[in-house]
Amino acid sequence: MTDSAAPSPLGPLAPFAGIWRGSGTGHYPTIDDFTYTEEIELSPPPGKPFLFYRSRTWDGDDGRPLHTETGYLRSAGEQVELLIVQPTGFVEIQRAPLADGVLDFTELILGASPDAKDVKSVRRRFVLDGDELSYDMWMAFAHVPMTHHLNARLHRVTD
Numbered sequence: 001m002t003d004s005a006a007p008s009p010l011g012p013l014a015p016f017a018g019i020w021r022g023s024g025t026g027h028y029p030t031i032d033d034f035t036y037t038e039e040i041e042l043s044p045p046p047g048k049p050f051l052f053y054r055s056r057t058w059d060g061d062d063g064r065p066l067h068t069e070t071g072y073l074r075s076a077g078e079q080v081e082l083l084i085v086q087p088t089g090f091v092e093i094q095r096a097p098l099a100d101g102v103l104d105f106t107e108l109i110l111g112a113s114p115d116a117k118d119v120k121s122v123r124r125r126f127v128l129d130g131d132e133l134s135y136d137m138w139m140a141f142a143h144v145p146m147t148h149h150l151n152a153r154l155h156r157v158t159d
């Protein structure tokens with residue numbers, strides 16, 4: 001039997017693997033609305049049951065780099081776990097059941113650096129539909145309760 005015939009150790013995560021490119025919109029009561037372009041990389045190391053995760057974003061008007069974050073997407077029993085590190089001083093562990101391509105995450109941990117902004121909670125929801133990956137993100141920040149911050153839609157690219 002060749003390696004290519006072996007089952008993927010990614011299990012239900014396999015359809016998420018790829019390079020994804022697209023665009024999004026952002027808003028929040030404390031800031032001006034904005035648009036952005038994004039590349040998300042979900043790449044499988046050979047033989048491992050997880051995907052490396054990296055998101056990079058650029059301002060939709062002038063192309064300057066905006067937010068970026070890295071981490072892992074891994075199977076955790078019946079659930080999927082997203083581990084994220086942000087250079088703005090946050091670390092997150094989020095877990096979700098996977099049903100019909102939807103990952104509606106529940107925050108397990110939000111760690112913040114002493115000089116990070118006053119983010120109290122983050123909610124993330126991803127929807128995979130074939131070669132389209134979309135997500136929403138909400139946060140509770142300072143005096144603002146859980147409120148939508150981001151929506152983006154990306155497509156799988158092959159280059």
Ligand code: HEM
Nearest residue numbers: 026030031034036057066067090117118119122139141150
């Ligand atoms: C696609 C990813 C993201 C993009 C493109 C993005 C973009 C932005 C932009 C353009 C602003 C307004 C200017 C600024 O303060 O820098 C902002 C504000 C902010 N974002 Fe995001 N963001 C992203 C993800 C996140 C995440 C994951 C968090 C949560 C930890 C977060 C938390 C905040 C906070 C706390 C503010 C400041 C609000 C204020 O000072 O009033 N952002 N974001």
